[in-house]
Amino acid sequence: MIFSIIVQAPPVQSQGAETALRFTRAVLAAGHQVHRVFFYRDGIHNGTDLASHPQDESSLPAQWQALAQEHNLDLVVCIAAAVRRGIVNEGEAKRYHHEHWNLAPGFELSGLGQLVDTCLQADRVVTFGGRS
Amino acid sequence: MILHTLNQGPGNPALLENCLTAMTATDTLLLIEDGIYWSLPAYADTLARVPGRVQALESDLTARGIKTALTTVDDTGFVELTINHDKVVSWF
Amino acid sequence: MSTHRFLVMTRSAPYGTSAARDALETALTCSVFEQPVTLLFLDDGVFQLLKGQAPASIEQKNLNAMQQSLPLYDIERLYVSKRALELRGLSAADLILPVELIDDAALPALLAQHDTVLSI
Structure with missing residues (x-):
């Protein structure tokens, strides 16, 4: 079965992104496919390359990256939501004349159309939210 | 057959009330978080x-x-529930 | 591209969070991708459609303007919870667009009619 995961929750402040990660792992472990993980609203903060944690805690962005690498996952961050909140890749940094960029490797920025598209491709769409 | 997930507790009774209204006897409510x-x-x-x-x-x-x-x-059971239902509606 | 029925379900009041705007943008995107989309307003979400919003005072864009463009995008199916309106002392006449009021009892059928329900 093909799944699409939509993440609207940011790491740290709410549990939703953690739940989404565990669910995605369980989907893959059961032998199903994940067509795409789409990060929207505050969920875009899962795509930061600059999260730092004490040694006994794990960084959610790093865990998404590791999972994506292992399973060749498509991690898409909504570009409009991300740019407004200050998550940019090199291309967007140049477009907006920023000297720095912070989108983690393994994530890509794309439009909300990718959310619609992934719903069309999937047998099941599962959304993980924070607190609206 | 819809799987409803709900991630907020009794401090937000309106969320559960809305979810209850939208459910039928063939649906399942999965309490999370x-x-x-x-x-x-x-x-x-x-x-x-x-x-x-x-x-x-x-x-x-x-x-x-x-x-x-x-x-x-468990998480595997959560995945199975999503498969055993036609779609998932998230309440948060 | 296959045709897929989307339901965008929104429960939040406007301006206090980005939920109202994000729900509208999601619905508009579904429509741009030529997928039929229905908007469902529950709970405080009904406040999104109130007339007379002037959010320049808080430096935000007016949602009423975006909402009035919905028919141009062929988004004509707008459902508002009748009970949510009544509980808030409002009626359809207070809203910026013509909507269909939906009884609680009809909600399960509405959810069942759509392929994907997006909560925002």
Whole structure:
């Protein structure tokens, strides 16, 4: 079965992104496919390359990256939501004349159309939210 | 057949009320994250009004030190529930 | 591209969070991708459609303007919870667009009619 995961929750402040990660792992472990993980609203903060944690805690962005690498996952961050909140890749940094960029490797920025598209491709769409 | 997930506890009763209204007898409500606090005995009357089945996510119960008489599922069981239902509606 | 029925379900009041705007943008995107989309307003979400919003005072864009463009995008199916309106002392006449009021009892059928329900 093909799944699409939509993440609207940011790491740290709410549990939703953690739940989404565990669910995605369980989907893959059961032998199903994940067509795409789409990060929207505050969920875009899962795509930061600059999260730092004490040694006994794990960084959610790093865990998404590791999972994506292992399973060749498509991690898409909504570009409009991300740019407004200050998550940019090199291309967007140049477009907006920023000297720095912070989108983690393994994530890509794309439009909300990718959310619609992934719903069309999937047998099941599962959304993980924070607190609206 | 819809799987409803709900992630907020009794501090947000309107969320559960909306979810109950949208459910039918063939649907399942899966309590996740803070939603598992609805499984406490104090809210039994409210949960009794759920038209379908109610289950709770095991790891969230364990994390919060809550024991329940409800059926529980692990993450694999959560995935199975999404497959056994036609679609998933998330309440958060 | 296959045709897929989307339901965008929104429960939040406007301006206090980005939920109202994000729900509208999602619905508009579904429409741009030629997928039929229905908007469902529950709970405080009904406040999104109130007339007379002037959010320049808080430096935000007016949602009413975006909402009035919905028919141009062929988004004509707008459902508002009748009970949510009544509980808030409002009626359809207070809203910026013509909507269909939906009874609680009709909600399960509405959810069942759509392929994907997006909560925002």
